[in-house]
Amino acid sequence: MNDNILEIENLHVRFSTFDGLFSAVNNVSFNLGYNESIGIIGESGCGKSTLAFTIMRYLASNAQVEGAIRFKDKNLLENSEKEMESVRGNRIAMVFQNPYSSLNPSLTIGFQLDEVGMHHQKLNKAKARKATIEALEMMNLGDPKGIVRRYPHQVSGGIQQRICIAMALLCKPDLMILDEPTTALDVTTEAVILDSIAELRDRLSMSMIYISHDIGVINKVSENIVVMYSGEIVESGPKQQIFENPVHPYTRALINCMPRGGVVKEKTKLNTIPGYVKKRGTDEGGCPFADRCDKKNDTCISEYGIKKIEGTHFAACNRAYAEDIPDKLKVRLTPKKRKNDPDFDIEHNLLKLEDVHKVYGTRRKVYAVNGIDFAVKPHSILGIVGESGCGKSTTGHMVSGLFPPSKGRVIFEDTDISIAWNKRNKETLKNIQLIFQNPGRSLNPSHTVEKIIGRTMQKLANINDKNERRKKIIDILRKVDLGKEYLEKKPPQLSGGEQQRVAIARSLSISPNLIVCDEPTSALDVSVQASVLNLLNDLQVDTHVAYLFISHDLNVINYLSDYIMVMYAGKIVEYGKRDEVMENWHHPYTEALLSAVPEVDPTKQKEIIELEGMLPDPTKKVKGCPFAGRCHKQVGEICEKEYPPMVRLSEDHYYFCHIKP
Amino acid sequence: MKYFFYQLKKSPLAIIGIAIIVFWLIAAAVGPSMISYTYTQMDSMNQMVAPGEYGHLLGTDSLGRDILARIVYGSRSILTVALLTSMVSTLLGILLGFSAGYFGGKVDTAFLRTMDILMAIPPLVLSMVILGILGNSSIVSLTIIVSIAFIPATARVSRGVLLTEKSQEYVSAARIRGENHLYIMFVEILPNTTGPIIVEATARFAYSIMMVASLGFLGVGLQPPTPDWGMMVIENKPVIAQAPWTVLFPALAIASLVIAISIFSDFVSKVLIHER
Numbered sequence: 001m002n003d004n005i006l007e008i009e010n011l012h013v014r015f016s017t018f019d020g021l022f023s024a025v026n027n028v029s030f031n032l033g034y035n036e037s038i039g040i041i042g043e044s045g046c047g048k049s050t051l052a053f054t055i056m057r058y059l060a061s062n063a064q065v066e067g068a069i070r071f072k073d074k075n076l077l078e079n080s081e082k083e084m085e086s087v088r089g090n091r092i093a094m095v096f097q098n099p100y101s102s103l104n105p106s107l108t109i110g111f112q113l114d115e116v117g118m119h120h121q122k123l124n125k126a127k128a129r130k131a132t133i134e135a136l137e138m139m140n141l142g143d144p145k146g147i148v149r150r151y152p153h154q155v156s157g158g159i160q161q162r163i164c165i166a167m168a169l170l171c172k173p174d175l176m177i178l179d180e181p182t183t184a185l186d187v188t189t190e191a192v193i194l195d196s197i198a199e200l201r202d203r204l205s206m207s208m209i210y211i212s213h214d215i216g217v218i219n220k221v222s223e224n225i226v227v228m229y230s231g232e233i234v235e236s237g238p239k240q241q242i243f244e245n246p247v248h249p250y251t252r253a254l255i256n257c258m259p260r261g262g263v264v265k266e267k268t269k270l271n272t273i274p275g276y277v278k279k280r281g282t283d284e285g286g287c288p289f290a291d292r293c294d295k296k297n298d299t300c301i302s303e304y305g306i307k308k309i310e311g312t313h314f315a316a317c318n319r320a321y322a323e324d325i326p327d328k329l330k331v332r333l334t335p336k337k338r339k340n341d342p343d344f345d346i347e348h349n350l351l352k353l354e355d356v357h358k359v360y361g362t363r364r365k366v367y368a369v370n371g372i373d374f375a376v377k378p379h380s381i382l383g384i385v386g387e388s389g390c391g392k393s394t395t396g397h398m399v400s401g402l403f404p405p406s407k408g409r410v411i412f413e414d415t416d417i418s419i420a421w422n423k424r425n426k427e428t429l430k431n432i433q434l435i436f437q438n439p440g441r442s443l444n445p446s447h448t449v450e451k452i453i454g455r456t457m458q459k460l461a462n463i464n465d466k467n468e469r470r471k472k473i474i475d476i477l478r479k480v481d482l483g484k485e486y487l488e489k490k491p492p493q494l495s496g497g498e499q500q501r502v503a504i505a506r507s508l509s510i511s512p513n514l515i516v517c518d519e520p521t522s523a524l525d526v527s528v529q530a531s532v533l534n535l536l537n538d539l540q541v542d543t544h545v546a547y548l549f550i551s552h553d554l555n556v557i558n559y560l561s562d563y564i565m566v567m568y569a570g571k572i573v574e575y576g577k578r579d580e581v582m583e584n585w586h587h588p589y590t591e592a593l594l595s596a597v598p599e600v601d602p603t604k605q606k607e608i609i610e611l612e613g614m615l616p617d618p619t620k621k622v623k624g625c626p627f628a629g630r631c632h633k634q635v636g637e638i639c640e641k642e643y644p645p646m647v648r649l650s651e652d653h654y655y656f657c658h659i660k661p
Numbered sequence: 662m663k664y665f666f667y668q669l670k671k672s673p674l675a676i677i678g679i680a681i682i683v684f685w686l687i688a689a690a691v692g693p694s695m696i697s698y699t700y701t702q703m704d705s706m707n708q709m710v711a712p713g714e715y716g717h718l719l720g721t722d723s724l725g726r727d728i729l730a731r732i733v734y735g736s737r738s739i740l741t742v743a744l745l746t747s748m749v750s751t752l753l754g755i756l757l758g759f760s761a762g763y764f765g766g767k768v769d770t771a772f773l774r775t776m777d778i779l780m781a782i783p784p785l786v787l788s789m790v791i792l793g794i795l796g797n798s799s800i801v802s803l804t805i806i807v808s809i810a811f812i813p814a815t816a817r818v819s820r821g822v823l824l825t826e827k828s829q830e831y832v833s834a835a836r837i838r839g840e841n842h843l844y845i846m847f848v849e850i851l852p853n854t855t856g857p858i859i860v861e862a863t864a865r866f867a868y869s870i871m872m873v874a875s876l877g878f879l880g881v882g883l884q885p886p887t888p889d890w891g892m893m894v895i896e897n898k899p900v901i902a903q904a905p906w907t908v909l910f911p912a913l914a915i916a917s918l919v920i921a922i923s924i925f926s927d928f929v930s931k932v933l934i935h936e937r
Contacts, residue, residue, distance in 0.1 A: 018667050018935075401837050421837045429839050442830035446852035459838045506834075 005174055005207045006032040006055070011067035013047070013054050013231075023280045024050040024063075026231040026288075029306075032175070037201060037208040039218030039239070041254070042228035043525040045277040048211045051228070052177045055209075056094055057084050071175070090120040093168035097180040099160035103152040109163055110148025116170045135166040138203070140196050142612075156614045158189035162196065169200070177209045182217060186387040187552065188611045191596035194220045195608060213526065215243070215255060216598025219605070224312070227251045230280055230288035233306065237313030239602050247309055247318040250289045257530035259559035260600045264578070265537050270559070272531035276495040287317060295319040349375040349411075350546050351399065351514055356408035356418075358394050358570075366618050368394040370570035370626075371408070376514065381540065381547040383561030383578075385554055385593070389615050391570040392550045396516045399548060400434035413513070430460040433507035437519040439499035443491040443506075449477075450487040453506050461510040472509065480505045480535060497528035501535065508539060516548045521556060533560060554597050558582055563652065566590050569616050569626035576653030586647070587655040588633040625658070635659060665932050678924030681917050689740050692733035699730060712906050722893070722907045723900045732914050735888040739873050739918075742803050742883075746869040749808040751862040754815025759846050762820035763827065772820075776813040784810035785875055792881040803883065807872050811865055818861040822854040829853075856933035863926035867919050874915045890915050 013025035025047045032038055040048050053059055055069055057076060069076045071092065079087070096102045104112060110132060117128035129148070136144035139162040152160055161181055168176055178197070182190035198221055201208060210221050218225055218239070225242045227235040227250065235248040246252040256271035263270070275292040286301030287293070293300070297319075306316045358369040369391040376382045384392045398405050401421040410418045417428050436442035443452055453473045457463045463472065474484050480501040491499050500520060507515050517536070521529040537560060540547060551557050557564055564581040566574045566589065574587040585591055592609040599605055613630045616622050625631070628639035635658045648654045649661060669675055693699075712720040712728075719728040761772035779787075788806045792798050798806075826832065827850065835849050876882035877891025885892070890911045897907035 018664055402833055421839065424839075426839060429837060434834070434837060436830045436834070438830065442834050444831040444835075444849055444853070447849075456838050459840065 003033055004031040005034050005036075005072060006209075007068070007070040008055075009068040009070070011051070011054065011069065012065070013050055013059070014064045014066075015060070016062050016064065024231050025054060026280070028067075028228075028231075028233050030226060030233065030236060032207050032209065034174075035201075035205040035207060036224070037210060037222040038224045038226055039210045039212065039222035040226045040228055041212060041215060041218055043213060043254075043277055043527060045230075045279070046228045047231035048228055049179055050231075052094065052179050052209065052211055055177065056088055056092060058088070086120075089116065089168075089173075090171045091173055092175045092177065093171070093173040094177045094179065095161075095164050095168050095181045098184050099157060099164045099181075100152065100184075102164055103160060105152050107151075108148065109150055109152060109155070113148070113163070113167050113170060116167055120171050131170060132166075135169045136163070138169060138200065139163075139166045141166070156189075158185055158193065161185060161189075161193060165193075165197070165200075169204070172204065173206065175207045175209070177211070179211045180213070183212070183214075187554070187596045187598075188387060188592060190217070190598070191608045192610050192612075194598070195610065197221050214598060215258065216260070216600045219243075219600065219602045220598060227254070230277055232288055232316070233314075234289065234317065235313075235315040237309070237311070237315075241311075241313045243600070243602055245313075247313075247315045247320050248289075249293050249295045249317065249320045251315075252320040253294075253527065255600065257527045258600060259530070259533065259555045262582075263555075263559055265560055269537075270530035270534050272534060273527035274531075276497060276525075276528065289317075295322045297322075348378065350378040350413065351376040351548070352411040353395075353399070354409045354411065356395070356398065356405045356410060358391070358398060358403075359406045364619060367621060368570055368618065369398070369405075370622070372567075372570075372572050374565055374572065374575060376546055376548055377563075378513070378546055379540075379544040380562040381549055381560055382563045382565060383549045383551065383557035384565045384567055385551060385557045386567035387552060387593075387615075389569070389618065390567040392552075392567050393518055394570075395567075396434070396518045396548060396550050399514075400432050400516045401429070402434075426460060430510050431513045433510070433512040433515045435500075435503050435507050435515060435517045435520045438523045439496060439503045440491065440523075442503055443499055445491050448488050448490055449473075449494075449502050452491075452502060453477075453509050456506050457509050473505075476505045476509045477502075479508070479539065481531075495528075496524050497531060500524060500528075500532050504532075504535065504539070508543065508545070511543065512545060514546045514548065516550070518550050519552065520549075522551065522553065529556070536560065554593060566593065569618070569622065571626050572656065573627065574655040576649070576655075580650070580653045584649075584653075586649065586659075586661055587627075587657050588631050588659070589627050590655075592632065625656070633659060664935060668928070668932055668935075672928060674924055675928040678921040678928065681921035682925060685736055685740065685914075685918055685921075688733050689736040692736070693730075696727070696730045696733060698727035699734075712910075719910050720904065720906045722897050723904070728893075728907060728910050731888040731893060732890065732911055735890045735893065735911070736914070736918075738800060738883055738887055739870055739890055742800055742807070742873050743866055743869040745800075745804045746807045746811065746872075747862050747865040749804060750811035750815045750865055750869075751858060753808065753812050754817075754861075755819045755851070755858065757812065758816035758819030758821075759823050759850070761816070762823040763842065763846050763850075769820075772816070776816060779810075780813045785872060788872065788876060789879060789881055792876065798876075798881060798883060800883070803873065803876070807869055807876075810872070811868065815858075815861055815865060819854070819858060822857045823850060826850045826853050856930075860926060860930040860933060863922065863929055867922035867926060870915065870919050870922065 009029050011025055011028045012023065015022050015024055028051060040051065042048050054065060055076065065077060071087065076087065110129065113132040113135065114125065114128040117123045117131045118125070123131065132148060133144045136147060141147055141159065141162055147155065165181070182193050185193065194217060210218060212218050223239060224237065225239045226233055227248065229250050235242060235246065235251045242251060243255065246255060253271055253273045257273060259270055273292050280288060287304045290296050290300040304316060306314050309315050309318065352375045354373055355371050356369060357371055360366040360368055372395065384395065386392045397403060399410060401424050404420045405418050408418065409416055412428065412432065417424060421429065450470065450473055453476065454469045457469055457472060463469050473487065477486055482498065482501055494502065521532050524532060533556065549557065549560055558578065561578050564576065564578050565572055566587065568589050574581060574585065574590045581590065585594065592611050595606060595609045609632055611630045616626050624640040624642055625644045628634060631639065638658055644656045644658045646654050646656055647661060721727055757772065761769045788810050791806050795802060832845060832849060835845050873882060874891035877889035878895045880895065882891055883889045893911035894908050901908050
């Protein structure tokens with residue numbers, strides 16, 4: 001008997017497509033011991049999921065696999081389809097990213113879970129149901145007997161994902177593969193799930209492969225980390241080592257480009273990795289990262305291969321801190337300083353919302369925003385943070401005029417603009433711009449970049465001369481670090497980061513006073529996110545535009561904002577200057593949200609406040625505090641009966657809670 | 662386009678389909694000048710001649726007319742009508758479907774109910790009744806009537822693709838820079854819906870050939886002496902026992918063209934899905 005449950009040796013996976021043969025996984029070898037947990041990290045397109053699917057032998061028909069995957073000393077690649085069936089779901093279980101699409105919406109949860117036991121362990125119906133209930137209990141789901149009778153859409157996303165994990169646990173597998181299981185979930189839900197995964201590992205000696213793009217998440221569930229880039233392992237080792245002493249430039253850049261714990265725009269500029277992950281043909285050798293690397297030299301192509309650094313720490317390159325090439329990473333770390341602007345802190349409000357409500361639907365009402373008041377100061381960045389369904393995007397869309405508020409007033413520079421786009425005048429449309437979350441969808445795929453930006457200029461800035469427009473477009477493209485050659489390109493030809501740059505250029509091209517940024521970085525990879533955040537910050541410093549920055553990511557909000565507003569269930573829970581909210585928070589929800597953010601540094605792990613329960617039903621009007629019921633500091637009945645008063649701590653820091661400071 | 666040929670190489674069926682379509686297009690374009698008979702010329706000595714005899718490659722019908730000539734001349738009218746029909750019904754469908762889907766609300770409801778009523782009557786029956794009332798049908802009247810019968814289908818497809826595109830953020834982006842409705846519909850949305858609309862148009866092309874042939878068969882299609890494939894089948898039905906080729910060849914012509922276009926339409930949709 002061998003020490004390792006899973007041994008992967010020189011694994012290659014190639015896909016033959018219309019554009020030629022592509023290498024998705026290239027020369028990957030690693031071992032996974034019994035009761036060990038490995039986290040695989042990398043950006044999208046790095047072959048993480050392909051690797052997982054290859055282990056499950058679940059690949060498309062155009063894939064060619066080479067190498068060996070030995071599971072308990074048996075090569076899975078030599079198994080017949082029938083033999084594989086007894087392994088898949090039984091000995092090796094997998095949990096996918098999106099729980100909603102991995103559960104069948106027309107079958108009850110109980111039926112779907114029973115099937116697993118009945119199929120793999122040949123249990124009868126009653127025994128299978130018993131096993132199902134046990135598995136659900138193991139995932140800390142209250143009332144498992146009630147859950148089995150429900151359909152997937154009747155439970156929340158977090159519970160769905162816990163059900164998927166319970167399904168994977170049913171046959172007590174030896175190995176569990178989790179492919180970004182919390183990426184589609186809110187941060188407080190994620191915290192609860194990560195906790196139960198960690199607990200499970202202690203209880204059921206089980207090996208685990210955890211795939212994620214977020215080092216913070218991996219830290220909570222794995223001891224060892226494998227960093228993948230473009231289908232290859234570039235570095236692997238214990239998490240402490242990887243974090244403190246990354247030797248591959250990619251690992252170092254990946255860790256440094258995340259805005260994390262306490263990094264703010266005034267002090268640090270985020271690290272970026274130029275370019276993006278490219279598809280690789282099969283004949284390309286050498287370091288896959290070379291074309292984006294700061295520390296590139298002649299040896300990158302010729303002397304490339306995985307080497308031992310120390311102990312179990314392996315890496316393909318040790319030039320992360322190489323000194324023969326000056327450290328551009330460090331040079332770049334000085335942020336642009338905001339010039340002392342006399343207008344900056346004046347009392348005048350650029351945008352003001354007064355008791356704004358939004359109710360969707362006429363017959364079945366959905367209360368999205370339930371009365372919020374706030375103001376945005378000129379040349380400042382207000383970050384709105386909250387989980388999905390808290391009304392933050394709705395607020396942004398009302399400001400930018402996609403639809404009018406149902407009640408209340410939106411005032412911009414002393415004019416009432418509580419009206420939709422079709423009633424707004426040109427001046428208002430020009431002054432308030434919107435950057436959408438998904439640049440692939442917000443840029444018309446059939447139009448060229450020149451047309452996309454040019455049309456906005458023509459419409460709102462009255463620049464009708466084609467040559468003049470083109471000159472200005474080239475100027476603005478240069479500001480967002482794109483060259484002249486992008487003029488004729490269409491959005492599908494661009495990468496996600498480039499697309500978002502074009503969207504930013506479009507908004508800036510007509511020099512607005514306020515830009516509403518609706519999650520502009522959440523569809524992007526972390527390295528690209530960093531460059532977009534840097535760009536947004538630089539442009540704000542240069543042009544003095546104000547941002548209403550909406551995000552679910554507290555790290556991003558903390559990095560970029562001057563003011564932070566926390567929202568929950570259509571209400572403001574806390575508002576204040578960034579440092580006051582981040583360091584001197586008063587609302588229990590702010591506290592829970594802050595505690596749930598995964599910490600990148602493995603030594604600085606913190607206590608998580610677990611929130612149980614669900615968001616209040618948006619189709620009903622909430623009488624008391626919307627957070628009551630989930631709150632860990634609930635005072636008593638008053639929380640459910642009475643809406644909490646505003647507690648003002650200072651001129652610009654207030655919160656809504658029955659707990660006095 | 663490169664992908665089109667890449668897929669074409671892997672799909673022999675599509676090659677056959679395209680070859681048949683090209684064959685009929687060439688036949689319609691240059692065929693008549695290569696045949697020594699015209700479609701009305703009656704060889705009174707040689708009625709119901711079997712294929713290949715007396716210089717009639719596909720034989721003659723009960724009146725002694727050359728079947729090959731009639732099929733080749735017939736391909737002209739049927740292809741013209743079918744092509745025009747698929748174009749007209751697609752264009753009108755886009756106009757109607759886009760307006761209904763874009764404005765929504767009452768406009769949309771009115772549109773949907775009207776289309777429901779039109780769809781409740783089979784297109785063939787609808788066209789037959791109108792043509793029957795009008796009496797004699799020409800290429801123009803046939804095109805207009807068949808197009809109207811097809812509008813519910815094309816308009817619904819256009820409305821459907823518009824609805825998926827309408828919710829895209831680039832439409833919102835266009836709205837908040839103050840674009841008017843026509844610009845949003847036809848400059849922003851239309852270019853992104855060409856795929857499904859082209860597929861529907863090619864499918865309509867096949868349907869209109871069926872329809873024109875059926876109307877001819879029912880006697881309300883193009884009137885004699887214009888040769889019509891459907892009409893040839895019914896004209897020669899009485900002699901089907903003595904001279905089966907008189908019915909077989911026009912029927913084969915209809916079938917081959919309809920099947921070939923259907924294969925082509927499927928293939929185009931496969932290629933266009935990849936492009937999206």
